[in-house]
Amino acid sequence: MADLYLVLPEAPLAKGGADEVGNKAWNLMRLAQAGLPVPPAFVLPTDWRLRKGLEREAALRQALADGIARLEIATGLKFGAARRPLLVSVRSGAAASMPGMMETVLDVGLNGETVEALISLTGNPRLAFDSYRRLVQGYAEVVAALPTAPFDALVAAALAQGEASSERELDHRSLRALTLAMLDSYRTLAGSDFPADPREQLAKAAEAVFRSWDAPKAVSYRRLNGLSEEGGTAVTVQAMVFGNAGGASGSGVGFTRNPATGAREFYYDFQFDGQGEDVVAGRQRLGDHDRLRAALPAVFARLTEICRELEALFRDAQDFEFTIQSGTLFLLQTRRAKRTDWAALTIAVDMVAEGLLTPGEALERLDGIDLEAVARTSFKEPPPQPLASALAAGVGVAIGAIALDSDAVKRLSAVGEPALLVRRDTATTDIEGMALAAGILTASGGRTSHAAVVARQLGKVCLVACPGLEIDLEKRQCRIGGTLFDEGDFLSLDGNAGAVYPGRLAPLTERPERALNAIAQWRRVAAERTPDAVSPSVG
Amino acid sequence: LRVAADHAGLIFELASLAREALQAERDGAAKRARRARGFEHDADSLVVAAREAVARRADYAVFLRMLQTADDAADELEDAVSLIGIDALQGKPLEALQILADLLLEAAQEWIKALAHASQIGRAAGDAEMEDFLTAIDRIGALEHQADDAQRALTASAVQHARDFRQLHLFSAIGDCLEEAADALKHASLILHEHVLGDVIDG
Numbered sequence: 001m002a003d004l005y006l007v008l009p010e011a012p013l014a015k016g017g018a019d020e021v022g023n024k025a026w027n028l029m030r031l032a033q034a035g036l037p038v039p040p041a042f043v044l045p046t047d048w049r050l051r052k053g054l055e056r057e058a059a060l061r062q063a064l065a066d067g068i069a070r071l072e073i074a075t076g077l078k079f080g081a082a083r084r085p086l087l088v089s090v091r092s093g094a095a096a097s098m099p100g101m102m103e104t105v106l107d108v109g110l111n112g113e114t115v116e117a118l119i120s121l122t123g124n125p126r127l128a129f130d131s132y133r134r135l136v137q138g139y140a141e142v143v144a145a146l147p148t149a150p151f152d153a154l155v156a157a158a159l160a161q162g163e164a165s166s167e168r169e170l171d172h173r174s175l176r177a178l179t180l181a182m183l184d185s186y187r188t189l190a191g192s193d194f195p196a197d198p199r200e201q202l203a204k205a206a207e208a209v210f211r212s213w214d215a216p217k218a219v220s221y222r223r224l225n226g227l228s229e230e231g232g233t234a235v236t237v238q239a240m241v242f243g244n245a246g247g248a249s250g251s252g253v254g255f256t257r258n259p260a261t262g263a264r265e266f267y268y269d270f271q272f273d274g275q276g277e278d279v280v281a282g283r284q285r286l287g288d289h290d291r292l293r294a295a296l297p298a299v300f301a302r303l304t305e306i307c308r309e310l311e312a313l314f315r316d317a318q319d320f321e322f323t324i325q326s327g328t329l330f331l332l333q334t335r336r337a338k339r340t341d342w343a344a345l346t347i348a349v350d351m352v353a354e355g356l357l358t359p360g361e362a363l364e365r366l367d368g369i370d371l372e373a374v375a376r377t378s379f380k381e382p383p384p385q386p387l388a389s390a391l392a393a394g395v396g397v398a399i400g401a402i403a404l405d406s407d408a409v410k411r412l413s414a415v416g417e418p419a420l421l422v423r424r425d426t427a428t429t430d431i432e433g434m435a436l437a438a439g440i441l442t443a444s445g446g447r448t449s450h451a452a453v454v455a456r457q458l459g460k461v462c463l464v465a466c467p468g469l470e471i472d473l474e475k476r477q478c479r480i481g482g483t484l485f486d487e488g489d490f491l492s493l494d495g496n497a498g499a500v501y502p503g504r505l506a507p508l509t510e511r512p513e514r515a516l517n518a519i520a521q522w523r524r525v526a527a528e529r530t531p532d533a534v535s536p537s538v539g
Numbered sequence: 540l541r542v543a544a545d546h547a548g549l550i551f552e553l554a555s556l557a558r559e560a561l562q563a564e565r566d567g568a569a570k571r572a573r574r575a576r577g578f579e580h581d582a583d584s585l586v587v588a589a590r591e592a593v594a595r596r597a598d599y600a601v602f603l604r605m606l607q608t609a610d611d612a613a614d615e616l617e618d619a620v621s622l623i624g625i626d627a628l629q630g631k632p633l634e635a636l637q638i639l640a641d642l643l644l645e646a647a648q649e650w651i652k653a654l655a656h657a658s659q660i661g662r663a664a665g666d667a668e669m670e671d672f673l674t675a676i677d678r679i680g681a682l683e684h685q686a687d688d689a690q691r692a693l694t695a696s697a698v699q700h701a702r703d704f705r706q707l708h709l710f711s712a713i714g715d716c717l718e719e720a721a722d723a724l725k726h727a728s729l730i731l732h733e734h735v736l737g738d739v740i741d742g
Contacts, residue, residue, distance in 0.1 A: 085669060120655035120671070125548045126555070163570075171552045171578070213724025246643070272562075295562055 003063040007041035022234035024093030029359035040074035041238035042067035046396040049232035080198035085114040090205040092233040095336035100428040100450030101221040102214035103142040107135035107204040111196040129175035136182040143208040146189045241325045248327040254305040254446035257317040259339040260395045262346025269446030338457040341374045345515035359522035377507040390466035393452035398439025398461035398493045406433025426451035439493045443469040461495035540658045547651045549582040553616035554647040559641040560623040570626030575620035582613040605730040611723035619716035631700040632710045635693040646682040678727040680730045686721035
C-alpha cells in the first residue's frame with residue numbers, strides 16, 4: 001500500500017477505495033476530482049495502524065513531511081513558518097462512517113511565533129488566538145489525554161470575566177489570556193510544556209487519531225451498529241480553512257435532504273464565526289440558521305446547487321460539512337446521510353421519480369429495512385399547551401420518565417420504565433444511554449450535531465436546542481419553560497413539531513403509504529420480469 | 540509599534556462589533572454599545588500611554604501622531620455601534636450600510652497587517668515583508684476609496700428608500716461615522732508608510 005495519497009484536483013484516486021483511505025478521504029478525493037471546492041489534503045491509509053516495528057515512527061514522520069511539502073506547494077503557505085504559516089487539521093476516517101466517535105485535532109502548527117504570523121497573514125487577532133486556544137485544548141484532550149474539566153473551567157472563567165455568553169463574544173485580548181492560561185494548565189497537568197514544534201504536534205496528533213479507533217466509545221459504537229473490528233482509521237491531514245475568520249465566515253453541516261422525513265430540501269445548521277466542532281459537537285446553541293441565507297445569498301445559492309451536484313456524484317442523499325472563510329465556500333467532507341427508515345423510503349421513492357436511481361437500485365438501498373415496521377407516531381390533535389418548543393432532529397413521538405444521565409436511563413430501563421435522556425448536551429460518550437432511551441431532549445446543539453445524527457440512526461425521537469431547559473444534576477431536577485420536574489417525572493416529546501409536553505400523551509401511528517405503494521409496484525414489475533430478482537428481506 | 544498593534548486590535552474589535560450589530564437582533568444592542576465603550580476607553584488609554592512615552596523619548600513622536608490619527612477611527616466606530624442600536628434599521632439602505640461596514644472591517648484588518656509587517660522590516664525579514672507591508676498600505680487606501688463610494692450609494696439609497704426621517708438620519712449619521720473611520724485609517728497608514736520608508740529604510 002502507498003504511504004500517503006493526495007487530495008488535490010489532479011491527484012489519482014486511491015486504488016483500494018474507501019477501505020484503504022477511509023470513507024471521508026475517499027469522498028474528499030472524489031469531490032476534488034469533480035472540481036468541488038475542497039481544501040488541499042493528504043491521507044495516511046488505514047494500514048498505518050497495523051504497521052509495527054522500530055522503523056514505523058521514522059516512516060510515519062517521513063510520510064507526514066512529504067505530505068506537508070505537497071500542501072505547501074498547493075497553498076503557497078509554509079508549515080511552521082514565521083511568515084504565511086500553514087495550519088492543518090488532523091482528522092480520523094474509517095471505511096464505515098462513525099460520526100464523532102473518533103478524534104480530530106484542529107489548528108496544528110500554531111505556537112508563539114506562528115500565531116503572530118497568522119495575525120500578519122489574516123489581520124485577525126481573534127481568529128489567531130481562538131485557533132491557538134482550540135489547538136491547546138484539543139491537543140490536551142485528544143493527544144495528551146488530559147482531563148477536560150480544567151480547560152472547560154478556564155473557558156467558563158473567561159466567559160464570566162468578559163461578560164460573554166459564548167466564546168464568539170470574547171475579544172482577542174481575552175482569547176490571548178485564555179490561551180496563555182491553557183498553556184499554563186497544560187504544563188501543570190502534563191508535567192511538560194505544550195509542544196511548540198509544529199512537526200512534533202503533527203506526528204503526535206496523527207498517532208492519537210490512529211489510536212482513537214480503539215477508544216471505548218468507538219468500540220461501543222461499532223458493537224451497537226454491527227460494524228467490523230477489522231481495519232482501522234485513516235488519518236487525513238488537511239489545510240485549515242477558518243470558519244472563525246469573523247465577518248462573512250462560519251461553519252455548517254448540511255443534508256441534501258431532510259434526514260428525518262426524507263423531504264427534498266436543504267436541511268442544515270450554521271454558525272457564523274465558528275469552526276466545525278461548534279456545530280457538530282452539540283455544545284452550543286446554534287442561532288444562525290436563518291441568517292446565512294440573508295447575509296450571504298450567493299453562498300447560500302451555491303450550497304443549494306452543491307446539494308444537487310453531490311447527489312448526482314454519489315447517487316444518494318449526502319450529509320456534508322462546510323466552512324465559509326471570508327465569503328469563500330469550502331467542503332470539508334461528505335458522506336452518505338444517515339436517516340430514519342421513514343426518510344429512507346421517501347428518499348428512495350423520490351430519487352426513482354427524479355431519475356437518479358432505478359427501481360432495482362432503490363430496492364437494494366432499502367434492503368434490510370423491515371417495511372412492515374416503518375411508521376411514525378404523532379400526538380392526537382389538538383395537543384395541549386407545550387412547555388417549550390425545541391428543534392426537532394428526528395420524527396415521531398416519545399413518552400417516558402426523565403433521566404438526567406445515561407446511568408439513570410439504564411436504571412429506569414432495567415425496571416421496564418421507558419426513559420427520556422434529558423441533558424444540557426449529549427456527548428458521544430452517552431451512546432449507551434441514547435441507545436436505551438425512548439427519546440432525547442437537549443438544551444444545546446443543532447439538528448446536525450453528532451448526537452442528533454446518532455439518535456436518528458438509532459431511530460430515536462430527538463429534540464435539541466430546547467429553550468428554557470435548565471438541569472440541576474445535584475438535586476436531580478430539571479426546569480423546562482419554568483416548570484420544575486424531578487428525575488422520574490414523565491414528559492412527552494413531539495419529534496415532528498419539536499414540542500415538549502408534561503405528563504403522558506397518547507400516541508397515534510401513521511404509515512408511509514405513498515412510499516409503500518411505490519415499492520409494491522416496483523416489486524410487482526421486477527417479479528414479472530425476473531421472478532427471483534427481488535430480495536426476500538425487503539417487505 | 541507593539542502599542543500601535545494593541546490599539547489596532549481594538550479598532551478591529553470595534554469594526555467587528557459595528558458589522559455584527561447590523562446583522563444581529565436588536566436585543567443585544569445595549570450590551571454591544573457597552574462593549575464598544577470599553578474598547579474605545581482602552582484605546583484612549585493606549586494613546587495616553589504613548590503620550591507619556593513621547594515625553595520621555597521625543598523620537599517616538601511619530602508613533603503618537605499615528606496613534607492619535609488611528610484613534611479617530613476608534614471614536615467614529617464606537618459612535619457607529621451606539622447609533623446602530625437606536626432603532627431597528629430596515630430596507631434596502633441597510634444592505635448598502637452593511638457593505639460599508641464590511642469595508643471598514645477589512646480596512647481594520649489591513650491596518651493590523653500593515654503594523655505587523657512594519658515591525659518586521661529592518662530585521663531579519665527581507666523583501667517579502669516590505670512587499671506585504673506595501674500591499675497592506677495600498678489596500679487601506681483602496682478601501683478608503685471604496686468606502687467613499689459605498690457611503691454615496693448609502694446616501695442615495697437612504698434618500699430613496701428610508702422608511703421615515705428617523706431612519707434616514709440614522710443611515711446618514713452611521714454612514715458618516717464609518718466613512719470618517721476609513722479616512723482616519725488611511726491617514727494613519729500614510730504616517731506609518733512615511734515613517735517606514737523615511738526613518739527605517741533610509742535611516
